[in-house]
Amino acid sequence: MSGAPAAHRRARSNPDDVLVVGASAAGLATVEALRRGGYRGQLTVLGAEPHPPYDRPPLSKQILSGSWPADRAQLRPPAVLSALEAEFIVGDPAVGLDTATRTVHTAAGRTLTAEAIVVATGLRPRTLPGQHGLAGVHVLRTLDHALALREDLLRGPRVVVVGDGVLGAEIAATARAVGVPVTMTGPQSAPLATQLGPLAAGLLADLHTEHGVELRLGAAATGLTGRDGSVTGVCLENGEVLPADVVVVAFGAVPATEWLVGSGLRLENGLVCDSRSRAAEGIYAAGDVARWHHEHLDMSLRLENRTNATEQAVAVATTILGDDRPYTPVPYYWTDQYDARIHVHGVLSPDAEVSVVDGSVPDRRFVALYRRDGHVTGVLGWNMPKQARLRRQELLGASALVEGTS
Known part of the structure; x- marks a missing residue:
């Protein structure tokens, strides 16, 4: 290197x-x-x-x-x-x-x-300009952050989640589960679009909408509005202002x-x-x-x-302790949102060719393979974790990648 x-x-x-x-x-x-x-x-x-x-x-x-x-x-x-x-x-x-x-x-x-x-x-966590010193604005990285945000959520306010990645989507799902009105905003066309590609991200968008999340996607947040020291809204790059009593800034770290x-x-x-x-x-x-x-x-x-x-x-x-082996894991992460358990092995390119090889998308229980140049580079499991793990053997160079993982 x-x-x-x-x-x-x-x-x-x-x-x-x-x-x-x-x-x-x-x-x-x-x-x-x-x-x-x-x-x-x-x-x-x-x-x-x-x-x-x-x-x-x-x-x-x-x-x-x-x-x-x-x-x-x-x-x-x-x-x-x-x-x-x-x-x-x-x-x-x-x-x-x-x-x-x-x-x-x-x-x-x-x-x-x-x-x-x-x-x-x-x-x-990344922050928005002007968020420090405004009451009602939160990030979520630490235990204390989570406890402070929960205290604000219990007031039942209008919540805007600034972030359409994994963390933002999980926060939106949790807030809806406790009955709070939620708007999710971010620059992507659907939640996790760059991580999952259009098929799974579109399904995730449907899932959030079905649970009452208002999706205002396609425009990045640029700042906040406030009054008397408290947040009142989120400014978007298209000039729109989303009203908010509580804002969670979750667009990366x-x-x-x-x-x-x-x-x-x-x-x-x-x-x-x-x-x-x-x-x-x-x-x-x-x-x-x-x-x-x-x-x-x-x-x-x-x-x-x-x-x-x-x-x-x-x-x-x-x-x-003296060993001399390279660290060569198969990249892996998961996210739980509502009743969806999504497991990802390898690398999912948004422009990859996607094929469903197990289960059914309409049933929301499936495994998809992601290919680039004819090679499998990633595996996504939607409510099929065991099957997705088995399919990761089809990843490009999987036998070499798996070596050295714990």
Whole structure:
């Protein structure tokens, strides 16, 4: 990979200490994989939020709907975390990294040095101009975000979801499930159009409409209106203003790498790594923040999903412990909206040739293959998760891609 860190030096099998920066799924999975692999050195986990590690997928669904209490999102109970014999420092974000000495500086003034550092700081949400300081405007990335948004939803207001991707669609579905009037807006022709292509995205649009979501798609949001410190509407690029009492800004996120500026590490839409998820000697990345070279796809890749957070963390841990294999997963994610469970394996190009090979689209239970240049590049399952997983073997180079996944 052009510009990637140097070739694949074998890591020391027993670094004296490992510092994981990021206390969510990828960070915890790194610690657990190290312990499973027999690592007995010092482990420290630094988290920006005040909570122990928790899962993010339930935030837009079970936590937001109120069907789960907040503590159910925790990834492990306190006794299990304690058994890892790792020090968890929470509520103190990293603000800088000295790459040469592998020293992390924190907002509270801590200085943490380790022989190996794993960057697992994830993402931060994109925002609209003028949204800060306006009451009723929310993003959804953290547990606290989800709880604050739920509190506003309970007032039964007019909600506008700015975002027509996975997160925006899930939030809209959850808000409708609790009886809140919802408008979804975004630049695409249908929800998840660029991720799923016209067939599945059109079906998803029908599903949202059937459940009462007003779709105002095809125009991007440009800003907000407000009165007396509270939001009143969303401005679209076509000049329209959508009235709103609550606005959820969910049109993407960017890698949380600001604290790495000046570190000398390569930052290009993520922390750039080699095929072993290594950004520099003794420095690795896992999860949403990591952009690494996928050897079998021969491309630089960054994946924003829960499955990759865990799988890449395990791969990083094995590399730290001395293994020297590239990380070559089959990309995979899922989304649950209303009664639809959508599973995606591989890469779905919006312009791909799509053929339904199992089930039936009218029955809303099917598996579709996505082909480009005659090769299968992706598999989508709609309420057929097992069948979709079996079909992923038909992906281009699937036998090579599957090798190395956990």
